[in-house]
Amino acid sequence: MSRMTPWLATPERVRRVVVVGAGTMGSGIAQVFAQSGREVCLVDVDEDVLLRAAERIRANLDLFVELGLIEVGEAAAVRDRIHGSTNLIAAADGADFAVEAVAEDLDVKHDVFHAFAAHCAPHAVLGTNTSGLPITAIAASTPCPERVIGTHFVNPAHVMPLVEVTKGDFTADQTVAAARALLTAVGKKPVVVWKDVPGFVGNRIQTAMMRECFNIVEQGIATPEDVDILVKNSFGFRLPVIGPFESFDMVGLDVVLAVAEYLLPDLSASSEPPRLLKERVARGETGLKAGRGMYEWPQEKVREMLEKRDRDLVRRLRDQMREPGQ
Numbered sequence: 001m002s003r004m005t006p007w008l009a010t011p012e013r014v015r016r017v018v019v020v021g022a023g024t025m026g027s028g029i030a031q032v033f034a035q036s037g038r039e040v041c042l043v044d045v046d047e048d049v050l051l052r053a054a055e056r057i058r059a060n061l062d063l064f065v066e067l068g069l070i071e072v073g074e075a076a077a078v079r080d081r082i083h084g085s086t087n088l089i090a091a092a093d094g095a096d097f098a099v100e101a102v103a104e105d106l107d108v109k110h111d112v113f114h115a116f117a118a119h120c121a122p123h124a125v126l127g128t129n130t131s132g133l134p135i136t137a138i139a140a141s142t143p144c145p146e147r148v149i150g151t152h153f154v155n156p157a158h159v160m161p162l163v164e165v166t167k168g169d170f171t172a173d174q175t176v177a178a179a180r181a182l183l184t185a186v187g188k189k190p191v192v193v194w195k196d197v198p199g200f201v202g203n204r205i206q207t208a209m210m211r212e213c214f215n216i217v218e219q220g221i222a223t224p225e226d227v228d229i230l231v232k233n234s235f236g237f238r239l240p241v242i243g244p245f246e247s248f249d250m251v252g253l254d255v256v257l258a259v260a261e262y263l264l265p266d267l268s269a270s271s272e273p274p275r276l277l278k279e280r281v282a283r284g285e286t287g288l289k290a291g292r293g294m295y296e297w298p299q300e301k302v303r304e305m306l307e308k309r310d311r312d313l314v315r316r317l318r319d320q321m322r323e324p325g326q
Contacts, residue, residue, distance in 0.1 A: 008123050008124075008125055008147070008174055008175060008178035009096045009097060009121070009123045009124060009125065009178060009182070010178070010181065011181050011182045011184075011185035011186075013096060013123070014038060014096040014097045014182055015038055015039060015096055016038065016039050016040075016041070016094065016095045016096050016097075017030075017033040017038050017039070017040045017041070017095060017096065017097045017098070017099070018040075018041045018043060018091045018092045018095040018097075018098045018099075018116075018120070019033070019040060019041070019042050019043065019098075019099055019100075019101065020043045020044075020088060020091075020098070020099070020100040020101065020102055020112050021043070021044060021100055021101035021102040021103075021129075022042050022043070022044035022046075022049045022050050022052075022053035022084070023044075023049065023053075023101065024056070024155065024156070024157075025101040025129055025153060025155060025157050026042065026044070026053070026101035026102075026129075027042065027053035027056050027057055027158075028060070028153065028155070028156050028157030028158040028159075029099055029101060029129065029153055029157045029158075030042040030053070030057070030082050031057050031060060031061070031078065031082070031157075031158040032153075032157060032158055032186055032187070032188070033097075033186060034078045034079075034081040034082045035070070035078050035158075035186070035187075036185065036186040036187065037081075038081065038186075039081050039083070040081055040082045040083070041083050041084075041085050041091035041092075041095070042082055042083070042084050042085070043084075043085050043086065043087070043088050043091045043092075044084070044086065045086055046086075047086060050084035050085075050086070051084075053084070054079075054082075054084065057078075057079065057082060057158075058079060060156075060158050060310075061075040061078060061079065062075070063310060063311065063314055064314065067311070067314050067315060067318055068318060069314065069317070069318050069321070088112070088115050089115055089118075089119055092115050092116055092118075092119040092120050093119045093120075094119075094120070094121050095119075095120045095121060095124055096120075096121050096123065096124050097124055097125055097127070097182060098116045098120050098124055098125070098126050098127065099126075099127035099128070099129055099151050100112045100113070100116075100127070100128050100129060101129040101153075104130060104131070104132055104133060106133055106137060106138065109128060109130070109133065109138050110138070110141040113126060113128075113138060113139070113141065113142050113148065114141065114142065116142075117142045117143055117144050117147075124147070125147055125149060125175055125178050125179050125182070126142070126144070126147050126148045126149070127148075127149055127150070127151035127179060128148070128149075128150055128151065129151060129152055129153055130150065130152065131152055131200075131203060132198065132199065132203070134168070134196050134198075135148065135149065135150040135166050135167070135168030135171065135196045136168040136169040136170060136196050138168070139168050139169075139170050139171070140170070145168065145170035145171070146170055146171060146172040146174075146175060147171075147172070147175055148168060148170070148171060148175075149165060149166065149167065149168065149171050149175050149176065149179050150164060150165065150166030150167075150168070150193070150196075150200065151163055151164075151165060151179060151183070152164040152165075152166065152200060152202075153188075154202065156310065156313065159310070159313045159314055159317050160313070161187075161188055161189040161317070161320070162188070162189050162190075162191060162202070163183050163188045163189070163190045163191070164190075164191055164193050164200045164201060164202060165179050165180055165183065165190045165191065165192045165193065166192075166193040166196060166200050167192065167193065167194055167195075167196065168196045169196060176192060180192060210274075211268050211270065211274060212267055212268055213227055214268075214274035214275075214276050214277055215267070215268035215270075215274065217276060218274065218275060218276050224294045224295070225295075235247075240316070280293060280294070288302050
């Protein structure tokens with residue numbers, strides 16, 4: 001294991017960022033850092049993917065301009081700060097911060113982190129956007145595992161405020177502090193996950209809800225459409241304002257305990273994926289990409305839904321940024 005450097009890059013010393021993987025997540029992450037005034041090299045093995053990433057970033061910025069988050073000139077400056085490349089070694093050379101957003105394949109990630117360790121600046125924090133692989137396993141193949149950390153952005157990364165900062169078994173506390181400070185400086189809301197557990201925090205909560213949603217539909221209690229309407233117009237409507245533990249305290253922990261005692265025994269506690277989910281996947285009904293999942297998804301509906309999602313989320317981000325103290 002390499003000796004810790006006297007300091008890791010403070011936010012003001014992070015001037016060059018390398019992002020590997022130019023898909024939806026990688027392009028959004030690159031945009032985040034470029035909007036903060038930093039030079040970004042966005043790397044992918046496929047030139048066509050890089051071209052699509054540039055088009056995606058342009059469309060994202062156009063929407064930001066339309067909804068008043070940034071000015072036209074600022075959008076152009078952001079685009080100018082992002083440089084596409086197929087050469088990982090040249091892109092990583094001297095970078096002050098690195099993050100990968102490649103396929104969820106441990107061997108592929110190991111190759112990327114070998115390049116990071118060899119070519120990024122010795123003070124650079126090395127981040128992974130993995131949503132499922134252990135940070136410890138990704139770091140284990142590098143000579144500097146103390147500098148490797150999970151930086152899990154939420155899709156769409158250029159809009160959603162949260163980043164899960166996950167500490168692997170070898171990650172130094174100094175690295176946690178440096179990553180958290182940088183992400184705060186670029187306008188994100190980092191949350192530290194202190195144990196390298198499957199799913200980190202966000203996916204654990206979402207998966208628990210997924211299991212009960214499918215259970216409700218399988219039992220004929222409600223339709224998928226009505227489950228979606230219920231969530232969006234009840235606790236989902238409230239969640240941006242009041243988090244779960246704030247809500248528990250407002251209700252009263254005695255009431256929460258009473259509900260848990262009678263309701264938990266009736267909820268799904270299965271350790272297997274829901275039957276309905278497995279059946280749909282077995283039939284190739286995998287969602288938007290297949291044109292059918294729990295709903296029918298013709299291309300026009302997909303386009304309309306994604307446009308509405310992005311527009312609504314950007315409006316919410318704009319309103320949050322305008323609130324005092326944000």
